[in-house]
Amino acid sequence: xxxxxxxxxxxxxxxxxxxxxxxxxxxxxxxxxxxxxxxxxxxxxxxxxxxxxxxxxxxxxxxxxxxxxxxxxxxxxxxxxxxxxxxxxxxxxxxxxxxxxxxxxxxxxxxxxxxxxxxxxxxxxxxxxxxxxxxxxxxxxxxxxxxxxxxxxxxxxxxxxxxxxxxxxxxxxxxxxxxxxxxxxxxxxxxxxxxxxxxxxxxxxxxxxxxxxxxxxxxxxxxxxxxxxxxxxxxxxxxxxxxxxxxxxxxxxxxxxxxxxxxxxxxxxxxxxxxxxxxxxxxxx
Amino acid sequence: xxxxxxxxxxxxxxxxxxxxxxxxxxxxxxxxxxxxxxxxxxxxxxxxxxxxxxxxxxxxxxxxxxxxxxxxxxxxxxxxxxxxxxxxxxxxxxxxxxxxxxxxxxxxxxxxxxxxxxxxxxxxxxxxxxxxxxxxxxxxxxxxxxxxxxxxxxxxxxxxxxxxxxx
Numbered sequence: 151x152x153x154x155x156x157x158x159x160x161x162x163x164x165x166x167x168x169x170x171x172x173x174x175x176x177x178x179x180x181x182x183x184x185x186x187x188x189x190x191x192x193x194x195x196x197x198x199x200x201x202x203x204x205x206x207x208x209x210x211x212x213x214x215x216x217x218x219x220x221x222x223x224x225x226x227x228x229x230x231x232x233x234x235x236x237x238x239x240x241x242x243x244x245x246x247x248x249x250x251x252x253x254x255x256x257x258x259x260x261x262x263x264x265x266x267x268x269x270x271x272x273x274x275x276x277x278x279x280x281x282x283x284x285x286x287x288x289x290x291x292x293x294x295x296x297x298x299x300x301x302x303x304x305x306x307x308x309x310x311x312x313x314x315x316x317x318x319x320x321x322x323x324x325x326x327x328x329x330x331x332x333x334x335x336x337x338x339x340x341x342x343x344x345x346x347x348x349x350x351x352x353x354x355x356x357x358x359x360x361x362x363x364x365x366x367x368x369x370x371x372x373x374x375x376x377x378x379x380x381x382x383x384x385x386x387x388x389x390x391x392x393x394x395x396x397x398x399x400x401x402x403x404x405x406x407x408x409x410x411x412x413x414x415x416x417x418x419x420x421x422x423x424x425x426x427x428x429x430x431x432x433x434x435x
Numbered sequence: 436x437x438x439x440x441x442x443x444x445x446x447x448x449x450x451x452x453x454x455x456x457x458x459x460x461x462x463x464x465x466x467x468x469x470x471x472x473x474x475x476x477x478x479x480x481x482x483x484x485x486x487x488x489x490x491x492x493x494x495x496x497x498x499x500x501x502x503x504x505x506x507x508x509x510x511x512x513x514x515x516x517x518x519x520x521x522x523x524x525x526x527x528x529x530x531x532x533x534x535x536x537x538x539x540x541x542x543x544x545x546x547x548x549x550x551x552x553x554x555x556x557x558x559x560x561x562x563x564x565x566x567x568x569x570x571x572x573x574x575x576x577x578x579x580x581x582x583x584x585x586x587x588x589x590x591x592x593x594x595x596x597x598x599x600x601x602x
Contacts (some may be wrong), residue, residue, distance in 0.1 A: 253597060320542060380542060382550050384470025386578035392470060395542040411548060412497045419451060421490060
C-alpha cells in the first residue's frame with residue numbers, strides 16, 4: 151500500500167463532528183432553510199448547547215442581555231449567526247486537540263482555524279464583498295487534514311519541513327513529495343467522508359494552491375487570503391511555519407492591498423480577543 | 436510562597452499588540468507567536484528596567500481609534516510608548532540594549548503580503564531616529580518565534596522550530 155493509500159484508508163479513525171453540528175453546517179448553506187430543525191437537534195445535545203450559549207454570550211456576538219436557551223439566543227442573534235455559533239462550537243473539539251507530528255500544542259490549531267474563519271468575515275467586510283455562506287465553516291475546517299496526518303498517521307513534519315526549506319518549495323508540496331498527499335487533500339477527503347457541503351470540501355482541498363483548483367470559488371479565495379493573513383499574524387503556527395506560497399491571482403481577484411490586509415488583521419485580532427472565552431478551556435460538560 | 440529557594444521565576448505573557456515593562460525582579464517576560472509581527476526586548480542593565488512589546492502592524496494611521504486604545508498594536512506608537520515607559524523607570528537611552536525578533540514572511544517572492552518587511556523597516560527607522568542601535572536580532576525567514584526577556588539579567592532567548600538560543 152502506498153503512503154497515500156494508507157492516509158486515505160484511515161479517514162474513519164478521526165471522530166466526526168456531532169450530528170447536530172453537521173446538520174447546522176448544511177442548513178447554513180441554504181438561505182431558505184428553517185433553523186427550527188437545528189434548534190430541535192441541539193436540544194438533545196446538552197454539551198453542544200452549553201457551548202453555544204457560552205459563545206452567544208461572548209463579547210464577539212455582543213448580546214446586551216444574557217441568553218439562557220438556544221431559542222432565545224437564536225432570536226437575539228438571528229438564524230445566520232446562531233448557526234455560525236453552532237458550527238464553531240462543533241468544530242472546536244475536532245480542531246482543539248494538539249497535533250504532535252506538526253508541533254502544535256493543544257488549542258493552537260483551533261486558534262488558527264478560528265482566525266481564518268473570522269478572517270474571511272473581516273476580509274469580506276473590508277472589501278465590501280458579499281460573504282458566501284460556506285466561508286466561515288471552510289475557514290474553521292480547512293486544516294483538518296493535519297489532524298489525520300499528524301495524529302493518526304504520526305507523520306513527522308520535521309523531515310518534511312527540511313525538504314521544503316532546502317528546495318525552497320511550499321510545505322504542502324513537500325508533503326506531496328514525501329507522502330504522496332498533502333494535508334489539504336487529506337482534509338478534503340475527511341470532510342467529504344463527513345458529507346459536508348462541496349464548497350467547504352473544495353476550499354480545504356485547494357487552500358494552498360488555489361490556482362490549480364478546477365473552478366473559481368469565492369470561498370476558496372477568501373480562505374486562501376485569510377489563511378495567509380493568519381499565518382502572518384503567527385497564530386497557531388506549527389513546524390510548517392510560514393513555508394507556503396501565496397497566490398497572486400487570488401490577491402488580484404480579491405483586490406487585496408497593503409491597506410486591506412492591515413485593516414483585516416486589526417479586525418481579526420479584535421474578534422479573537424472577543425472570542426477568547428472560546429479558547430479559555432474545553433467547555434461543555 | 437514565591438520566596439522559596441529554587442522556585443522558578445514567574446512568566447509574564449505579552450499578548451499580540453501588548454507590552455509589559457518591569458523594574459527589577461526575577462520575572463521572565465515572554466511573547467509567543469511572532470510571525471510577521473515584531474517583538475522588541477529592551478533592557479537597561481544598570482537601572483534593571485526592561486520591557487517587551489509585540490507589535491502587529493507598522494503604522495497607526497491605518498486605524499487611529501485602535502492606536503489610541505491599544506498603542507502597542509503598531510510599531511510607530513508602541514515602540515515610543517515602550518521607550519518612554521522605560522525612561523520613567525530610570526532607564527537611559529545610551530545604556531538600553533535593544534533586541535528584535537520576528538518580521539517573518541510567507542514564501543512570497545512577489546511581495547503580496549509585505550507586513551513583516553514593513554514592520555521591520557518602520558522599526559529600524561524609528562530606532563535610528565531615536566539614536567538606538569539594535570544589539571542583536573533574529574528576523575525574517577518563514578518561521579514563527581517565541582521571545583523571552585529575563586528581567587534578572589537582561590538575557591534574551593528565542594525559541595523557534597523546537598530550538599532555543601540566546602540572542
